[in-house]
Amino acid sequence: MSERKIRVLVAKPGLDGHDRGAKVIAAALRDAGMEVIYTGLHQTPEKIAATALQEDVDVVALSILSGAHMTLFPRVLRLMTENGMDDVLLTGGGIIPSEDIEALQEQGVGQLFGPGTTTGEAVAYISRWFEESGRGVEA
Amino acid sequence: MSHVLDREAAEALQAEVERRRAELAELEARLSGWTAAYEATSKRDDTDFTTVSGRVIAPLYTPADTREDEYLRDIGLPGEYPFTRGPYQTMYRTRLWTMRLFSGFATAEETNERYKFLLERGQTGLSVAFDFPTLMGYDSDDPMSEGEVGKCGVAISSLADMETLFDGIPLDRVSVSMTINGPAIMLYCFLLATAEKQGVPFERVRGTIQNDILKEYMAQHAWIYPPEPALKIITDIFEWSAEHAPRFNTISISGYHIREAGATAGQELAYTLKNGFTYVERGIARGLDVDEFAPRLSFFWDVHNDFFEEIAKFRAGRRIWARHMREVYGAQKPESWRLRTHAQTAGVTLTAQQPYNNVARVAYQGLAAVLGGTQSLHTNALDETLALPTEHAVRIALRTQQILAYETGVANTIDPLAGSYFVESLTDQLEDEAEAIFAEIDELGGVVPGIETGYFQGRIARSARRFQDELEAGSRVVVGVNAFEEADEDHGVEILRIDESAGETQRRRLAELRSRRNAEEVTRALADLADAARNDQNLLPPMLDAVRAYATLGEIRVALEDVYGRFKEPISF
Numbered sequence: 001m002s003e004r005k006i007r008v009l010v011a012k013p014g015l016d017g018h019d020r021g022a023k024v025i026a027a028a029l030r031d032a033g034m035e036v037i038y039t040g041l042h043q044t045p046e047k048i049a050a051t052a053l054q055e056d057v058d059v060v061a062l063s064i065l066s067g068a069h070m071t072l073f074p075r076v077l078r079l080m081t082e083n084g085m086d087d088v089l090l091t092g093g094g095i096i097p098s099e100d101i102e103a104l105q106e107q108g109v110g111q112l113f114g115p116g117t118t119t120g121e122a123v124a125y126i127s128r129w130f131e132e133s134g135r136g137v138e139a
Numbered sequence: 140m141s142h143v144l145d146r147e148a149a150e151a152l153q154a155e156v157e158r159r160r161a162e163l164a165e166l167e168a169r170l171s172g173w174t175a176a177y178e179a180t181s182k183r184d185d186t187d188f189t190t191v192s193g194r195v196i197a198p199l200y201t202p203a204d205t206r207e208d209e210y211l212r213d214i215g216l217p218g219e220y221p222f223t224r225g226p227y228q229t230m231y232r233t234r235l236w237t238m239r240l241f242s243g244f245a246t247a248e249e250t251n252e253r254y255k256f257l258l259e260r261g262q263t264g265l266s267v268a269f270d271f272p273t274l275m276g277y278d279s280d281d282p283m284s285e286g287e288v289g290k291c292g293v294a295i296s297s298l299a300d301m302e303t304l305f306d307g308i309p310l311d312r313v314s315v316s317m318t319i320n321g322p323a324i325m326l327y328c329f330l331l332a333t334a335e336k337q338g339v340p341f342e343r344v345r346g347t348i349q350n351d352i353l354k355e356y357m358a359q360h361a362w363i364y365p366p367e368p369a370l371k372i373i374t375d376i377f378e379w380s381a382e383h384a385p386r387f388n389t390i391s392i393s394g395y396h397i398r399e400a401g402a403t404a405g406q407e408l409a410y411t412l413k414n415g416f417t418y419v420e421r422g423i424a425r426g427l428d429v430d431e432f433a434p435r436l437s438f439f440w441d442v443h444n445d446f447f448e449e450i451a452k453f454r455a456g457r458r459i460w461a462r463h464m465r466e467v468y469g470a471q472k473p474e475s476w477r478l479r480t481h482a483q484t485a486g487v488t489l490t491a492q493q494p495y496n497n498v499a500r501v502a503y504q505g506l507a508a509v510l511g512g513t514q515s516l517h518t519n520a521l522d523e524t525l526a527l528p529t530e531h532a533v534r535i536a537l538r539t540q541q542i543l544a545y546e547t548g549v550a551n552t553i554d555p556l557a558g559s560y561f562v563e564s565l566t567d568q569l570e571d572e573a574e575a576i577f578a579e580i581d582e583l584g585g586v587v588p589g590i591e592t593g594y595f596q597g598r599i600a601r602s603a604r605r606f607q608d609e610l611e612a613g614s615r616v617v618v619g620v621n622a623f624e625e626a627d628e629d630h631g632v633e634i635l636r637i638d639e640s641a642g643e644t645q646r647r648r649l650a651e652l653r654s655r656r657n658a659e660e661v662t663r664a665l666a667d668l669a670d671a672a673r674n675d676q677n678l679l680p681p682m683l684d685a686v687r688a689y690a691t692l693g694e695i696r697v698a699l700e701d702v703y704g705r706f707k708e709p710i711s712f
Binding site: 010014015016017018019020022023024026027028030036038040041042044066067068070071072095097114115116118119120 | 271272274275277282283284285286287290291355359360361399400401487489490491492524525526527600603604607610611620634636637708710712
């Protein structure tokens with residue numbers, strides 16, 4: 001159905017320098033035909049939201065392995081909402097306990113992926129969300 | 140000696156040579172028959188018989204695969220050049236490896252209590268884990284630090300926090316290892332000034348700072364300044380410490396993070412040693428005598444899943460370091476040639492699926508580190524892929540080492556795998572691979588241009604991607620992840636949770652500190668430090684003065700950032 005490419009911002013918020021996962025995911029999403037922008041390390045939530053807006057992305061994917069997910073996900077989500085990106089998916093992955101995943105999903109964050117996830121699962125999730133959102137058709 | 144004896148000896152030697160030659164010829168003939176039979180037989184289809192680094196492994200190794208007649212040149216004896224068999228003469232017969240597990244969390248008070256608990260139970264050294272803000276040179280009350288204070292380690296923002304961390308812990312008796320890189324010089328000064336307050340002179344302070352900035356650009360990414368000023372600061376530390384703190388290990392040149400980020404065993408080995416050579420070159424260029432600072436350099440290897448390749452990596456690393464230090468850099472002292480190392484089991488191999496299986500992974504990896512001849516070892520806890528470890532999980536990790544040391548008997552003899560056709564061949568292969576990578580780096584103009592152009596980062600990311608592709612294609616089996624999965628899994632492992640109170644405590648404490656200290660003195664000390672940086676002077680003395688005036692970590696970082704700028708990472712994936 002969707003003609004245009006899905007645009008994804010892969011971002012590393014905070015001071016955490018573990019970018020192996022972020023880079024593997026970014027490369028896999030690109031190889032799956034998506035347009036991927038990778039922010040690089042040490043981004044503030046404000047910077048991430050601004051980049052998402054400017055790049056007009058469909059999806060923001062955060063990678064957090066520092067334990068700061070309960071601070072950073074809600075902050076990015078709030079900034080996205082404030083900037084009129086209610087219809088943009090916020091997803092991500094990292095070392096995130098399952099209770100925290102549930103709590104974040106209740107706040108409106110999408111699916112979050114832990115260690116052992118295949119890149120295929122992430123690609124499938126984002127593609128399905130994009131189909132269902134109808135964003136591809138509008139554009 | 141008579142001519143008769145000489146002739147007899149010569150004849151005997153000739154006969155021996157001929158016998159060996161005939162034996163080798165027969166071996167080769169029989170090997171080709173064996174190979175034909177092997178080729179004709181069906182093989183398992185669940186593996187391609189490569190290491191996790193992609194190295195092709197032969198089905199059989201024989202004397203035909205080794206440089207056996209070069210025993211003294213390539214292998215030798217432990218404690219002797221080229222140190223293939225170990226850095227010390229008597230190894231674990233005299234002293235077991237140090238079982239060093241690193242820890243730190245929340246505030247300085249809480250970590251201080253944990254340290255005292257560990258010391259009371261017989262631990263003799265401490266290993267400090269810092270939180271992300273500290274690792275990046277940010278104060279706990281910086282907006283960038285929000286949500287991260289005390290999460291992955293202890294928060295240290297000033298000399299006051301360091302004094303609390305080591306309250307009641309004498310710094311001349313307890314050796315302190317600090318995993319710190321970008322702001323290593325600041326934390327080193329905090330430690331030295333704390334010793335000073337305890338009445339311990341600098342020359343009696345023992346410990347280690349990781350201080351390996353090159354691998355930060357390549358892999359771990361806790362950098363601050365660009366490579367050139369960062370290397371200048373490290374050389375300042377070498378220079379100042381050789382004179383004032385000679386018992387302190389000024390750097391731990393680390394392959395760990397390079398490997399964890401995705402590098403192969405050969406890349407870990409080559410990049411790390413090349414970083415080491417770069418530090419040596421900077422020291423020599425400063426006019427330091429290589430034998431003055433080289434004995435204080437130490438290493439830190441990852442110990443990953445492929446058992447024999449890892450053992451060979453430790454052995455090859457010692458040989459390469461010794462050869463280069465003696466032959467390329469002209470070091471005269473054996474202490475400058477010998478590579479001493481810490482090792483840690485590979486965090487990246489732990490699985491969140493069926494996490495109790497991680498105990499077995501850690502045990503095999505720990506065994507490889509010991510057979511490789513490590514000087515100290517950190518064994519990971521089974522739950523570290525889920526969160527920071529609980530005390531219970533850490534205890535199992537420590538007990539794993541004790542079982543290795545006292546029950547398995549592997550520490551009874553030195554370098555027990557020497558002479559294995561396979562292990563010696565792998566050791567030679569890793570040495571050759573490292574030399575080839577050194578040549579490639581030299582082509583780029585060295586390590587710094589390689590970092591600036593993203594060469595290392597790109598290579599590492601490519602290796603990480605290859606592994607992930609193999610995993611997803613099923614050609615690389617990871618138990619519990621892509622094979623032998625449990626449906627409906629509830630791992631049942633307790634998770635350690637760190638609350639947000641450390642951040643609040645730290646913010647309050649920093650506000651008190653800022654109001655209590657002499658602001659003028661702080662401003663002046665920071666200005667002096669920036670001047671020293673502009674004039675290219677050794678930064679240790681003005682840094683110590685700033686620290687004594689209770690300038691904070693973040694203030695010192697910013698003062699130098701104004702002079703040096705910040706590193707900008709080349710982005711690629």
